[in-house]
Amino acid sequence: MNTVNPRGGIKGGAHTATRHDSAAGHVTGSAIYLDDMPNVRGTLHAALVLSPHAHARIVAIDPTRALAMPGVVALITSADVPGHNNIGPGTIEEPMLAVEEAEYVGHPVAAIAADTLDHARAAAAFVDITYDPLPAILTIEEALASGAIVCPEQHMVRGDPFTALGKAPLRLAGEVRCGGQDHFYLEGQIALAIPGEEHDMHMFSSTQHPTEVQHGVAHLLGLPFNAVTVEVRRMGGAFGGKESQATIIAGIAAVLAWKTKRPVKLRLPRDVDMMATGKRHGFLIRYDVGFDAQGTILALDMLLAANGGNIADLTPAVLTRALCHADNCYYVPDIRLRGVPCKTNTVSNTAFRGFGGPQGMFAIEAVVEAIATHLQLPLDAVRRRNFYGTETRNVTPYGMVVEDNLIARVTEELDRAVDLAAWRREIDEFNATHLTIRKGLATMPIKFGISFNLPSLNQAGALVHVYSDGSVHLNHGGTEMGQGLFVKIAQVVAQAFQIDLDNIRVSATSTGKVPNTSPTAASSGSDLNGMAALNAASEIKTRMSAVAAEHFEVPVDEIEFSANRIFAGNRSISFGDLAQLCWQKRVSLSATGFYRTPGLHWDFKTNTGRPFYYFSYGAAASEVAIDTLTGECRTLRTEIVQDAGLSLNPAIDLGQIEGAFVQGMGWLTMEELWWDAKGALRTHGPSTYKIPGSRDVPPIFNVRILPESPNKELTVFRSKAIGEPPLMLAISVWLAIRDAVASLRQYKYRPKLDAPATAERILSAIQDIRSR
């Protein structure tokens, strides 16, 4: 990376710690988000009408009073969809607005467009809807009891787990739960639909998946895909919450625009956003594990029951990823993982950073901790016995060989950096001398699979133009949600052309520029789009090289791009001049690039295959303190070692690691989704739903990117994906809290502590363990 270029090199190439391209725009408020765009003349503003019932038949919708309100122009229900009322992200059809039945409190039933936002929101309260309430299923337990599911169960089986369980010398069963999580992107869901000529619909949407918005709107309006263009410059955060959910919002705006023939903007107020749109799946986990006296896992039968909410949405894929991560770093020879996608009358849950991975890892960590407690062995010792091997014991339950195993490396690197044994002694000394405050310490290794489980999604396109002054326009299928994708891909192109980064401008993602894209999700943004952009740049470079070779009258293989110039031995021409020369020679300076991840396959019938191109690894250790009288908790210190391959941008990657960790910590500690007895979510704004604040971040928080660790696979400049994996390092915090609780009884018992570990749950766990 630091090879010295005698010609001076370039600014902002691959592997440099380069700033976010919009940083100056962010701090001055000049970066433009969708709601900041000047209104198009005649724009209407929309508001949703939500169901107050968890489950009810919609008997009648009377819009008379609402339509008579000031400024109101139109009201739509599902009956107003001119085309096909389907915006389901998968193969299961799902409607944009409730049809016949409202299935959760907050289910959008109708939408109103008016001249102002206030008029639209005021009128929403005057839509008279007659409901006939029906029985509702509100919890995973109720759904399991009644067999309510949103899609088929998924089973992942290897060997003969039941026989192996029967033969195992030791056996434990248990149950643990983790809650869901609201994305709490700071910019709420928003879309703007602008009708054009001849039924064209131009959409601006805060979406991670412009192509899905394009397809959804086309379905709803009965149009071919080429009539709908979707554009997104940036999102104010997304985290998975704007993958499929954005399509609902865009679809409603589009149908209102279609009906009124006017531009329509739909922006959800925070409460509506949190009530009406999906979240991370809460899970109920039940396990039965067989092991030996040394802690080696011999067999595991585990239920992972996900709260899918009212419809399938992305639940099938989330569940698959949960099953694919319920091994985490551990080899389990005989195993059955049973995934149940429970249907409940709560909002349909969806993608959220980690996408089932966090819940799968949470589950297996509870199992390994149970074994360690039972055997009175250190948790890390039991983990080490079960880590995947490099030559043997290296096949996952879904049949993929772990070829790039860095588990030992990251955990040893962590230990070397922090001296875990000494740290543990400090904890023990503290606990021996303090009456009411207890400390806990735990580590967390992770192995996270990179690629969409669905092989067809692992493709990307890019579009690169070199203008005749040498400036470069870059476009690709990925979306910018703050993760720094645009700057990373621009770095890739700068590296390819060997020109300074500031010559490259990235334009808004648009289905009109790069078609048939995948969502920017599954940590895949830079892997996929980076390679597509590299391929486009390489194509143009090849053409430019031919022109340069002709110009300098040398063989093409003597042409070298370096330090903003193109060299033939000692002679050179600037990049801009060569671009001008190409134009004169009538050589195309525009190319599309395409990439598909090699070697992936997945059998949905058996849940086996090679779903992941590679794995990302990491390890963390966290120290917490709890007040045993109130259950209050603080995370005091976190140390992280995270694999990023050869990081494309260490500054951006550091931000991803820190941000993901804190987000994961929020999921497992203070972020609580609380529904009342009628199924209404009562934590639907920041006054009631608490995400971490600056004081909640561990005061000692050190992140190390694993050095000299090129990706074994041929990813873009040997980098690795970074968006999701570090979130799961936060499981160390949950385990450390359990450790602190367990210390009250000399670590003899497993605490009863589900997630999120709020002060209330911690105090309850303390009272429970003291009573044993």
Place this chain on the structure above:
Amino acid sequence: MAVLRFLLNGRAHEESRISPTTTVLDYLRIHLGLTGTKEGCAEGDCGACTIALARRTGDSYVTANSCLLVVPQLHGASVLTVEGLAGPDGALHPVQQALVETDGTQCGFCTPGFIMAMFAFQESGEPARDDLIHEALAGNLCRCTGYRPIVDACRRIAATPSAQTYAPVPRVQDCPDYGETGARFLAPTTMDDLAAILAAHTNAQLLAGGTDLGLLFSRERKSLPLLVSIAHIPDLARIASTASGLEIGAAATYNAALPHIEALYPSFGSLIRRIGSRQIRNLGTIGGNIANASPIGDTIPCLMALGAAVTVRSTVGARTIPMEEFITGYRKTALAPGEFIEKIFLPKPQPGETFTANKISKRFDQDISAVVAAFAIRIGGGKLISIRAAYGGMAAQAARAHALETELAGRSWSLEALGDLESLLARDFTPADDHRASAQYRLSVAANLVRRLCLEMNGNAPAALETL
């Protein structure tokens, strides 16, 4: 007068047409096209809409949630938005530069709010202490970065107010009688005028900081026919030390009162630092807190345990009511029609008495309490001589725990002697289950806070979590 005058990013600004219940956030974004200020929640909890305000010439700029302010509240102030920080040549302000250099932005949506919070922190001249930085940032949520780079940026810019000078606050003689019948905003300058207005208009809604009332306009999108602001009445903003205690005018903000209260009762001060955020405490008032009579009302249990009293006034004169009698039920007070709160009297610490205030919530900063407990306690000869205990979050209103107080008086001051506090508290309170906590947890923690106090006073308990 019918014109509002204020400085906006250094330029004189007049407004005479906007509805008096339009929020400043909507005004900036929709009416003025200043879209740098963002709406993240419209309930004063995320900080994306943070702006900076100076009320009087010479005041340093402090933060406020623009979503909770209505436009007439800006009258006479100097307002800075994120658009007003960079130099005329576009050069970044030092706080902007610091956040760029620490890679402190990702999606950038929360960033303008953080920039304004950082700007006010820098202007305050406070040192680069982590507790102060967290206090300064507690009103701003970021979902991307994990805050570390933002805190680092604060460390860089602390106590280095920029050389850049901002235009002085306009000298405004008049105070607004703004709007028209049905949508009117009045800001009297004397208590007598205020009393007369309240006597004449039964539909008048008093407005102090507006941190609770603002939700009606911001989130509920409602309007009111007549708002009467008390912010321009100097007598109501007064904070005075007397021989017997502290008088806090009803219009004094939390942050104005904080140093005075903290000097008398450090524990009460620590609790005030956890009420809302700096943005909220720069607007909100203790008078508003008690008039609101929330069942939790963070200051109310403290004031009850300390034997505070409330002076209320109307055209017929003033009367003083003990704090306990002022709160009469769920969001109900002893205020009669036409009456307003003039001041709150906080007695000086009594020799031999210990006071502590506790706040239990899911998040340390800017969270509504599950339980607030305040104890004023006197120990002698190893015995608990007397205790005044008041709780919020345990019932429909904040209240004293009389059964607990009576039963504990005279007992030995030890954990063993305290015995089954939960049963005692259950005689005083029947708490509810809700999204903040279960009834069981509330009872447990309410009892354990007495035990924690006992351990602390007997020298057995370690420092609090936040000091680790």
